[in-house]
Amino acid sequence: MPTLTINGIEVQVEKGTTVLEAARFLGIPIPTLCHDDGLVPYGACRLCLVEVSNGRKQTLQASCCLPAEDGLKVLTHSARVERARRLLVEMYVAVCPSSKRIQDMASAMGVRQVRYQAKHETCIQCGLCVRTCEQQMMAGAIGFSGRGLNRSVSRPFDMTSELCRQCGACLYVCPVCESRCQGPQAESTLCNGCLNISTVCFQSYDNAMCFLEPCHACEIGGPFRADVQVKPRSKDFTRIGEK
Amino acid sequence: MLKLKSPYEIKELQLCLEASExxxxxxxxxxxxxxxxxxxxxxxxxxxxxxxxxxxxxxxxxxxxxxxxxxxxxxxxxxxxxxxxxxxxxxxxxxxxxxxxxxxxxxxxxxxxxxxxxxxxxxxxHDVPFYARQQRILFGNNGKLDPKDIRDYIKVGGYSALGKALTDFSPEQVVEAVKRSGLRGRGGAGFPTGVKWEALRNSAVRPRYIVCNADEGDPGAFMDRSLLEGNPHSVIEGIIIGAYALEAKEAYVYVRAEYPLAVEHLTVAIQQAEKAGLLGDNILGSKMSFRIHLVQGAGAFVCGEETALLASIEGRVGEPHPRPPYPVQKGLWGKPTVINNVKTWASVPVIINKGADWYASIGTERSKGTMVFSLVGKINNTGLVEVPMGITLREMIYEIGGGIPKGKKLKAIQIGGPSGGCIPASMIDLPIDYEALTQAGSMMGSGGMVVMDEDTCMVDVARYFMEFLEEESCGKCFPCREGTQQMKGILNRIAQGKGEESDLELLDDAGWMIKETSLCGLGQTAPNPVLSTLRYFRDEYEAHIRDKKCPAKVCRELIVYQIDETICDGCHACVRVCASEAILGEKDKAHEIESAKCIKCGACLEVCQPKAVLVH
Missing domain, CATH: 3.40.30.10 (Glutaredoxin)
Known part of the structure; x- marks a missing residue:
C-alpha cells in the first residue's frame, strides 16, 4: 500500500488509487471538468493539476491520471497551482461563457477579468459524453473527429449511428450545458455577480423570473445574500472583463 | 547474398569486399x-x-x-x-x-x-570549411555507400558492431556501455538512453517492444530523413543491438509517409538484412530472433510525441495520453517499450565499435557525442551539419555556416523546431548543449536550426510558429488547443497594429499557463517561440504596439511603400510588375504608388534599378 503526502498530511491508499481520489478521500476539493468516477481518466481539462515533487523536480501534473506512489509529495493548492488554475479558468470562461459550472468555478477562484476574446462555444471537448457512451453505455455511437482547430464531438459520417439507443447519457454527463443564470447582462463574458450590476437579478428582469439556480457570483455577492447592501447603479460603471 | 551464420562471417565478408575493391x-x-x-x-x-x-x-x-x-x-x-x-x-x-x-x-x-x-x-x-569543423560519426559514411546495397555498408565496417555485441558483450554490458557513453535521446528531450534501457530491463513483463521514432515533423528539419535515406542500415544495426540488449523480439519503425524515399530505402534495407541473416530467426547463428516492421504515419506532427506515436501504431487516434505510466512501463499494447529517435539508434553501433569512453570523450560534461543540425534560413551554407556537443553558435554560424548572406547582420537563431526558442545574436557564444539551450529559453529539440538576419520581424516569426502549432495541436487537452489559438489571435492583433500594452502581459501569462498545464511535450513547449522573443526582443513588440511600426518592415499592415520622386527615373519597370495596378505615372516621369490599392507585395522594390522604392 503506497503512502504519500498530500498538503503535509500522510495518507495510505490502496494500490491503483489516483492522487485525485486520495485527495478527495481526505476531503480536499480539487476542481475537475473531464473527470467521472465511472470512467477511465482522460486528463484533458487540466484543472485537477497538482504540484508534485519527486526528488529534485517539482512539476504540475494532472492528479486524475497520476497513480499514487510511495513517497510522493503533493500540494493541491500551492501558489503555482492556484495561478495555473486561475489562468486556465479565465480561458475556459472565454471559450464557453454560457456555462454555469465554468462561471461558478471562475467566481470561486476569484477570476475578476477575462482578457481573452470570447468565443462563445458550447463544447469544451472534455470527452465525458464520448467516454460515457463507449465505457458505460457500451455503445460508442459518438466520437471525436478532426484535429486541433477542427476537432469536435461528432457522429460517424454525421448521421445518427445505429449504435445510438438515444439513452441521453451523453446529455446527462455534460459539465457545461447547464446555462448560467440569465440575469441582466447575461451576454457578458464573465458573470458579474448581480451586486455589481445594481438592481436585483430575478424580479426586475424583463418581468420574468429567472428559474435557474443562482450562479456562484450572485450567491456570494448578489441578491441572494441578505446581509449585503445593494449598490446603486453608477454611471461610470464598466462591466468587468469587457473592454 | 548468402545468409551469414556467425559474427565472424561478417568480418570475413568485409575483408572479402575490401579485397575485391x-x-x-x-x-x-x-x-x-x-x-x-x-x-x-x-x-x-x-x-x-x-x-x-x-x-x-x-x-x-x-x-x-x-x-x-x-x-x-x-x-x-x-x-x-x-x-x-x-x-x-x-x-x-x-x-x-x-x-x-x-x-x-x-x-x-x-x-x-x-x-x-x-x-x-x-x-x-574534408578541407572545405563547411566540413572541416564537423565531426561526422553518423553521417560520415553517407558519401561512401549506396543505401540500397548492404554490401557497401558491410564494406565500411557495418554490422561489425552487432557482431562485436553478440560475441563480446552480454545484454547487460551493452546497456552498461550505452549508459557509460552518456548518450542522450536525440529526439529532443534528451533523456539518458542507457537509463531508459535499464528501466525497461527492470520490468519482468514480456514481450518487450522497440520503437524507432522517425516521425520528423519540424519545418526545415531533415536529419532523420537524410540518415534513413542515406544510411538505413546504420539505424537497423542500432535497433538490432538494442533488441539484443533489451531482449525484444519485435521492433517498429514509425516513418512519415511524406518521406517516400526513406520508406523505400528502409524497406529494401530490412529485406536485405533479413536475407543476410541479420534479421529473422537465429540471427547470425545465435538464439536471438528479431523482426522489424515499418509503420507509416499519416502526417500528424503530434505523432512524434511518444505516447501519441504508440497510439498511432496501435491503430488508435494519434493523441497523447498522460505519463506516468511511461512507455517503458506500459507502452505498445500495454507492454514495456523503448522508443528512441533515429539518430539515437544510429549512435549505438558507434558506441559499441569505438567504445563508450571514446564516445563520452566527445562533447561537454553532461551532453556527450555529436548532434546533427539542419542549418537553414538566412545562412550561406545551408545543409546538414554534425558537430560535437558544446560547439558554440558562433563557430556553427560563421565557420561552418559561412556567415549571413549579403553581408547582413545576424539577429537571432531559432533552435529546436517550431517549439524551440529564439536566441538573440548577443548570445552567440552560447555552447550548444541540452542544459545551456534550455536555460536560454530554447531547446535542443530534434536539431532544427533556423538563422534569421536583420530583415526578420520577431513578432512575425512568433506568429508563424504559433500558427503552425495551432494547426498541429491534436486538440485533446484544453490549454494547448485553445491557448495556441488565443496566442495566435493576440499576435495577429499586434502584427496588425491593433495591439494594446496589456497584450504583452497577457502573452506572458498565457504562455506560462500553456507551458505549465499542457498534457504533452507539444503543448509544454508550444509557447517557447513567443516567450523567448518576448524575453529578448520585447522592444520590437513594443514598437508594434506603441508606435504602430514594424522595425524590420515585414508586417504588412504597418508598412507603406513609396517612390522617391527625386530618384525615380520613370523607367516603368515597377508599373509592369505591379499586379494590383497601384503605380501611376507616365514614362520618363516620376511614378507614384497609390497606397489604397497597394497590396505590399514588394515586387516593385525588387525590380527598381535606381532604388527609388522606399518602405516606411
Missing amino acids: TARPCISVCDGSGCKASGADNVIKSLRAELDKRGLQGTIDLKSTGCHGFCEKGPVMIVWPEKVFYNGVSLSDAKDIVNSVSNGHKPVERLLYKDPATGERILHE
Missing part, C-alpha cells in the same frame, strides 16, 4: 533530397549516358549515395579514390567530369569548391 575510380553523386531538388537525378542520368557512350561502364563506377550534407551547393559529388569534391554540378558538366576521370584525373577546376574568403579552389571535401 579494385582501383577503379568511382563517381559517387549525392542523391539525397536536397541534391535531388537541385537536379541530381538528371546529372546521374547524363553521367551514365556519357559513360555508356564511351564504353566506360566497366572502368568507371557510378554510384548514387545519400545526403552528403552540403545541400546549398548541390548537386555535389566525390570522385574516388582521389576524393575530389565537386559542387554545383549541372547536366553539361558530365562530359568534363568523365573526361577528367578517364584521362589521368586532372580535376575540373571550375567545379571545385571556391573558398569565399580566399577565393582559392579546394580539392578535397
Whole structure:
C-alpha cells in the first residue's frame, strides 16, 4: 500500500488509487471538468493539476491520471497551482461563457477579468459524453473527429449511428450545458455577480423570473445574500472583463 | 547474398569486399533530397549516358549515395579514390567530369569548391570549411555507400558492431556501455538512453517492444530523413543491438509517409538484412530472433510525441495520453517499450565499435557525442551539419555556416523546431548543449536550426510558429488547443497594429499557463517561440504596439511603400510588375504608388534599378 503526502498530511491508499481520489478521500476539493468516477481518466481539462515533487523536480501534473506512489509529495493548492488554475479558468470562461459550472468555478477562484476574446462555444471537448457512451453505455455511437482547430464531438459520417439507443447519457454527463443564470447582462463574458450590476437579478428582469439556480457570483455577492447592501447603479460603471 | 551464420562471417565478408575493391575510380553523386531538388537525378542520368557512350561502364563506377550534407551547393559529388569534391554540378558538366576521370584525373577546376574568403579552389571535401569543423560519426559514411546495397555498408565496417555485441558483450554490458557513453535521446528531450534501457530491463513483463521514432515533423528539419535515406542500415544495426540488449523480439519503425524515399530505402534495407541473416530467426547463428516492421504515419506532427506515436501504431487516434505510466512501463499494447529517435539508434553501433569512453570523450560534461543540425534560413551554407556537443553558435554560424548572406547582420537563431526558442545574436557564444539551450529559453529539440538576419520581424516569426502549432495541436487537452489559438489571435492583433500594452502581459501569462498545464511535450513547449522573443526582443513588440511600426518592415499592415520622386527615373519597370495596378505615372516621369490599392507585395522594390522604392 503506497503512502504519500498530500498538503503535509500522510495518507495510505490502496494500490491503483489516483492522487485525485486520495485527495478527495481526505476531503480536499480539487476542481475537475473531464473527470467521472465511472470512467477511465482522460486528463484533458487540466484543472485537477497538482504540484508534485519527486526528488529534485517539482512539476504540475494532472492528479486524475497520476497513480499514487510511495513517497510522493503533493500540494493541491500551492501558489503555482492556484495561478495555473486561475489562468486556465479565465480561458475556459472565454471559450464557453454560457456555462454555469465554468462561471461558478471562475467566481470561486476569484477570476475578476477575462482578457481573452470570447468565443462563445458550447463544447469544451472534455470527452465525458464520448467516454460515457463507449465505457458505460457500451455503445460508442459518438466520437471525436478532426484535429486541433477542427476537432469536435461528432457522429460517424454525421448521421445518427445505429449504435445510438438515444439513452441521453451523453446529455446527462455534460459539465457545461447547464446555462448560467440569465440575469441582466447575461451576454457578458464573465458573470458579474448581480451586486455589481445594481438592481436585483430575478424580479426586475424583463418581468420574468429567472428559474435557474443562482450562479456562484450572485450567491456570494448578489441578491441572494441578505446581509449585503445593494449598490446603486453608477454611471461610470464598466462591466468587468469587457473592454 | 548468402545468409551469414556467425559474427565472424561478417568480418570475413568485409575483408572479402575490401579485397575485391579494385582501383577503379568511382563517381559517387549525392542523391539525397536536397541534391535531388537541385537536379541530381538528371546529372546521374547524363553521367551514365556519357559513360555508356564511351564504353566506360566497366572502368568507371557510378554510384548514387545519400545526403552528403552540403545541400546549398548541390548537386555535389566525390570522385574516388582521389576524393575530389565537386559542387554545383549541372547536366553539361558530365562530359568534363568523365573526361577528367578517364584521362589521368586532372580535376575540373571550375567545379571545385571556391573558398569565399580566399577565393582559392579546394580539392578535397574534408578541407572545405563547411566540413572541416564537423565531426561526422553518423553521417560520415553517407558519401561512401549506396543505401540500397548492404554490401557497401558491410564494406565500411557495418554490422561489425552487432557482431562485436553478440560475441563480446552480454545484454547487460551493452546497456552498461550505452549508459557509460552518456548518450542522450536525440529526439529532443534528451533523456539518458542507457537509463531508459535499464528501466525497461527492470520490468519482468514480456514481450518487450522497440520503437524507432522517425516521425520528423519540424519545418526545415531533415536529419532523420537524410540518415534513413542515406544510411538505413546504420539505424537497423542500432535497433538490432538494442533488441539484443533489451531482449525484444519485435521492433517498429514509425516513418512519415511524406518521406517516400526513406520508406523505400528502409524497406529494401530490412529485406536485405533479413536475407543476410541479420534479421529473422537465429540471427547470425545465435538464439536471438528479431523482426522489424515499418509503420507509416499519416502526417500528424503530434505523432512524434511518444505516447501519441504508440497510439498511432496501435491503430488508435494519434493523441497523447498522460505519463506516468511511461512507455517503458506500459507502452505498445500495454507492454514495456523503448522508443528512441533515429539518430539515437544510429549512435549505438558507434558506441559499441569505438567504445563508450571514446564516445563520452566527445562533447561537454553532461551532453556527450555529436548532434546533427539542419542549418537553414538566412545562412550561406545551408545543409546538414554534425558537430560535437558544446560547439558554440558562433563557430556553427560563421565557420561552418559561412556567415549571413549579403553581408547582413545576424539577429537571432531559432533552435529546436517550431517549439524551440529564439536566441538573440548577443548570445552567440552560447555552447550548444541540452542544459545551456534550455536555460536560454530554447531547446535542443530534434536539431532544427533556423538563422534569421536583420530583415526578420520577431513578432512575425512568433506568429508563424504559433500558427503552425495551432494547426498541429491534436486538440485533446484544453490549454494547448485553445491557448495556441488565443496566442495566435493576440499576435495577429499586434502584427496588425491593433495591439494594446496589456497584450504583452497577457502573452506572458498565457504562455506560462500553456507551458505549465499542457498534457504533452507539444503543448509544454508550444509557447517557447513567443516567450523567448518576448524575453529578448520585447522592444520590437513594443514598437508594434506603441508606435504602430514594424522595425524590420515585414508586417504588412504597418508598412507603406513609396517612390522617391527625386530618384525615380520613370523607367516603368515597377508599373509592369505591379499586379494590383497601384503605380501611376507616365514614362520618363516620376511614378507614384497609390497606397489604397497597394497590396505590399514588394515586387516593385525588387525590380527598381535606381532604388527609388522606399518602405516606411
